[in-house]
Amino acid sequence: MATSQLTASSVTVPARNFVSFDGVRPLAVKFASFGTVRPGTLCQRSFKGLVVKAATVVAPKYISIKPLGNRVLVKIKTVEEKTDGGILLPSTAQSKPQGGDVVAVGEGKAIGQTKVDPSVKPGTQVVYSKYAGTELDFNGENHLILKEDDIVGILETDDIKDLKPLNDTVFIKVAEAEEKTAGGLLLTEAAKEKPSIGTVIAVGPGPLDEEGNKKPLSVAPGNTVLYSKYAGNDFKGKDGTSYIALRASDVMAVLS
Template sequence: MAAAQFTTANVSGRGLPIFEGLKPSTVKMAAFVPLRPGLSQRSFRPLVVKAATVIAPKYTSIKPLADRVLVKVKEAEEKSIGGILLPSSAQTKPQSGEVVAVGEGKMVGKNKVEISVKPGAQVVYSKYAGTELEFNGSNHLLLKEDDIVGILETDDIKDLKPLNERILIKVAEAEEQTAGGLLLTEASKQKPSIGTVVAVGPGALDSEGKRKPLSVSAGDTVMYSKYAGNEFKGKDGSDYIALRASDVMAVLS
């Protein structure tokens, strides 16, 4: 029996999903089947896979239910701060957008809690949250309110207004040298898990739907879990992280 022959010629690297910018992408794949005599690679049509759910044009609106929020995603930056064009692989996946519609809220105990963001607000959300949608020719995200990190009142992350039990922290600078005075290379610098609290949210909801104040305040120097939260770069070049209060391990003084 003749050995089975497989081909990967029809797999297009350019069609692989690109997460930067949440731009709808396609993956072109050919079925991997043995080629029989007389059949060419052109006999197989590529399979097209959409990364985002496409809403048909006949639907003109989306109404989120319960505590869900519909966000129109901000386009990915195509240039660096210095004006250099970025390839798709280097473009930062956006974590911000404009609230388009909100649900009616949720029940906590016997009380109904309304959603704390309104249509038109500019928000920042968790990196891998929600369901991606292509609607009215634009990229959208349908997510829960709890996946929203905070409201952007300016275009700089340092002015983020955290929601619920989230905290915004300005990360401390990495140590440039060891205790013995040896200079550290960029690769050997330890990622800091200490920073200064810039802003805090109103607190988490208790079983009755009331807010519980957080145990840290703006100005506190804190230590937090090393791999927690969402990291951001401020316009001043400083590093910021937004995380939940439960990820803060200690207050330093």
């Protein structure tokens, strides 16, 4: 049977040659160079490069997990399956949780000759960075093991506005996007520029210096600040207010 040699560094293959995926409709798909490929086999074989990342499953014979160093084990909050009005959400619309309860903590970290204890304890409800840590399936429940530095703050209520930032985290109420242009034209939602200005609501105690002492941050609650446009983690309050939590180093200026 004749074969086709694909020798270019990359090739463009029309999307009609592939199995369709819900919600994904590419015009064309590019692949790195192949060896010999028989016609008609691209849509019949699975691709080794297509990997679905899943949580690491901890075998039932292990009954406990002890984090090391400055790592923290968190039991992930259950994903909401319904809206407040009771409407069932499809899996694609369910927001990935960014919070949970601390189950166990490591022994802390050393800075120079100083040993620093963890700033959270088992039972504390925390919020963490969106893509932090490694997910674990432990005792049939979803957990996350992550570094303490990836914890954004402590949340003792169900509303993100009450977040207490940790370390060098700054918690900001985002300014509302402009509704009109300078000429008075109304803007659609898609045309509204993402704001990068907001009011500081709360700040963490600051990072540690080489002697293990806290270094106060250069911004304070009440400051209006300009921050990096694509930094931090976005949150919505129960009333729809937009917030962002980011590192103090991502705050570029104080406005007055």
